[in-house]
Amino acid sequence: MFDLILKNIAHRKLRSGLTVFGIALGIFAVIVMGSMSENFNMTFDKSISLTADKIRVLPEGGFVGGGLTESKVREVKRVAGVSDAYGLLQASLDPENLGFGGGNVVIGIPPEKTQITLKDTKLTGGRYLVTGDGYRAVVGSSVAREFKLKVGDDLEIKSKKVQRASSITHTRNFTVVGIMEYTGSFFDSGVIVPLDRAQKFYELGDGVTMILAVPEPNTDPEDLSKRIELNVEKVKTFSPEQLRKQIEQALIIFSLVTISAAVLAAIIGGLSVTNTMLMSVSERTKEFGLMKALGAETKDILFMTVGEAALMGVIGGIIGIAGGAALVYFMNNNFAIILFVITPRLLAIAMSFATLLGVVSGTYPAYRAAKMSPMEALRYE
Amino acid sequence: MNEREPVLSVRNLSKTYMQGKIPVHALTDVSFDVKKGEFISIVGPSGSGKSTLLSMMGLLDKPTSGSVFIDGMEVTKAKEGDAPKIRREKIGFVFQRFNLIPTLTALENVDIAMRFARVSKHKRKERSVELLTQMGLEGRMKHKPSELSGGEQQRVAIARAMSNHPAIILADEPTGEVDTKTRDMIVALLKELCEKGQTILVVTHDMDVAEKTSRRITMRDGKIASDTQQ
Incomplete structure (x- = not known):
């Protein structure tokens, strides 16, 4: 029967082609949107696993409130159960030109804490920051690619300060001393600089954006997180678990948007298959009647019609995946940041x-074809 | 099977259609037998009920009352699910408009009938070639219906009807769409098949065709008006 299905699809080339194209377009959207969502999922997963052992301490009013300083770092460090605490400074690499997903980020870290922050992330070239480094930087893989940086190159960092109605932009070159491997985490778009130089450059005194607290072994991070909030004034803490929950919520919204796009694509693709199959079935009314008169079983007719729709779905799917993969490959290779990841899971979906x-949208037309009485079908003109 | 036992028996067959609210008696109490190897024609003006009768015998439509037996089996009592099996094993159809599947070649059009009967691919091919050769179409097997003349198409349809060794071939105006020369050729072909033992029933309004059959049933107003051996 399979050869009959192929013949029918091939016989109506333009119509089958358009239908297959419709499905391909839908699947193309699923692949592109899906791979974007997969990339976000992966980035957050990797980012969380890199920072999962630390408690984040933020100023109570959010970033706007400011107010975290080195003295707060010392306060956090004194809380029982905290083995180490250090401040981080985060700022946008180019505040005038924020890219998709927040763009590249300057991260000020005390040089001696680099290892504990990045864990076993390896360098593809150069070295990590060491105590006493001046305007030096270790850059993430995406940053290195975007600016075509090699060890020894200079990277321009901008700072923007709003004063009354106008803003003043400072720039300064940092020398790249190390380039990190691809981690799939937010560190890929990070520029890591010594904390003291960052504070100076951004004119923040001894202010920091965030404090990371490392719990002592055998200390429950959830309990410790609450303890820090109680002992240190005007801070809000995020335990690894809370952070995970918060990010997951954001991811759910993102996934919902992606899923809606995919569902929309599905409805459009599905309607086009249904439409084509209805036309094809009504065109072949006589043919089906004849087949029944020749002794075809209802299941033979169902198999042929559903099979035709399913095959168009499969062909459309293959084309859509190929097209989506091609675009994703092109985008990943020609743009600074990696935005897409095609996972086996996504391909299977x-x-x-x-x-x-194909099967669902072919079912109704197939049912119509199969239930037709051979007499009526043969009389049909 | 006994030579004298009928291949087809029609018993008190009646069919009433509702045309809006008015009942139309298309067939009233029709009974007759067809013996093996008979070449029989059913004639009559349009509306006389001959096409309705053919539909009942071919399990394409259900009678209001009465029964049809093929090879001793009461097919009018068969369940809906058994109808396809009876159609492909007992009956071969030949239609006025040939009704070949336009996307398939002559060979595939014969082949498809045996597919539904789940005949193996090798046997299907063998039988299709054999039948088409018998019909004098050995050079046209790979041609699509649109590339065949009316006579050739009807011969493909006859080959298709023969493919599953049916008890009876039911032909509905088989010469209605062809010229007189082709008509004579088709009738001669059917007659030849009968002489080889195939039972054939032809519904026609063409008296020239009816005259060539061995028996003629004339229908009028849903009843048998005459039944003559000739």
């Missing part, structure tokens, strides 16, 4: 989605 789409 896209493919079964395409097939299901």
Whole structure:
């Protein structure tokens, strides 16, 4: 029967082509949106696993309130159960030109804390920061690619300070001493500089954006997180678990947007299959009547019609995946940041989605074809 | 099977359609037998009920009352699910408009009938080639219906009807769409098949065709008006 299905699809080339194209477009959207969502998921997963052992301490009123200083760092450090605490400074690399996903980020870290922050992230070249480094920087893989940086190159960092109605922009070159490997985390778009130089450059005194507290072994991070909030004034803490929850919520919203796009694509693709199959079935009314008169079983007719729709779904799916993968490959290689990741899971979802789409939208036309009485079908003109 | 036992028996067959609220008696109490190897024609003006009768015998439509037996089996009592099996094993159809599947070649059009009967691919091919050769179409097997003449198409349709060794071939105006020369050729072909033992029932309004059959049933107003051996 399979060869009959192929013949029918091939016989109506333009119509089958358009239908397949419709599905391909839908699956293309699923792949592109899906790979973006997968990339976000992966980045957050990796980022969380890099920082999962530390408690984040933020100023109570959010970033706007400011107010975290070295003295707060010392206060956090004194809380029982905290083995180490250090401040981080985060700022945008180019405040005038924020890219997608927040763009590249300057992270000021005390040089001796680099290792504990980045864990076993390796360098593809150069060295990590050491105590006493001046305007030096270790850059993430995405940053290195965007600015085509090699060890020894200079990277321009901008700071923007709003004073009354106008803003003043400072720039300064930092020399790249190390380039990090690709981690799939937010460190890929990070520029790591010594904390003291960052504070000076951004004119923040001894202010920091965030304090990371490392719990002592055998200390429950959840309890410690609450203890820090109680002992240190005007701070809000995020335990690894809280952070995970918060990020997951953001990811759910992102996934919802992606899923809606995919569902929309599915509906459009599905309607086009249904439409084509209805036309094809009504065009072949006589043919089906004849087949029944020749002794075809209802299941033979169902198999042929559903099979035709399913096959168009499969072909559309393959084309859509190929097209989506091509675009993703192109984007990842030609743009500074990696935005897409095609996972086996995503491929499986896209493919079964395409097939299901064909089957579901082919079912009603197939049912119509199969239930037709041979007499009526043969009389049909 | 016994030579004298009928291949097809029609018993008190009646069919009433509702045309809006008015009942139309298309068939009233029709009974007759067809023996194996008979070449029989059913004639009559349009509206006489001959096409309705053919639909009942071919399990394409259900009678209001009465029964049809094929090979001793009461097919009018068969369940809906058994109808396809009876159609493909007992009956071969030949239609006025040939009704070949336009996307398939002559060979595939014969082949498809045997597919539904789940005949193996090798046997299907063998039988299709054999039948088309018998019909004098050995050079046209790979042609699509649109590339065949009316006579050739009807011969493909006859080959298709023969493919599953049916008990009876039901032909509905098989010469209605062809010229007189092709008509004579088709009738001669059917007659030849009968002489080889195939039972054939032809519904026609063409008296020239009816005259060539061995028996003629004339229908009028849903009833048998005459039944003559000739």
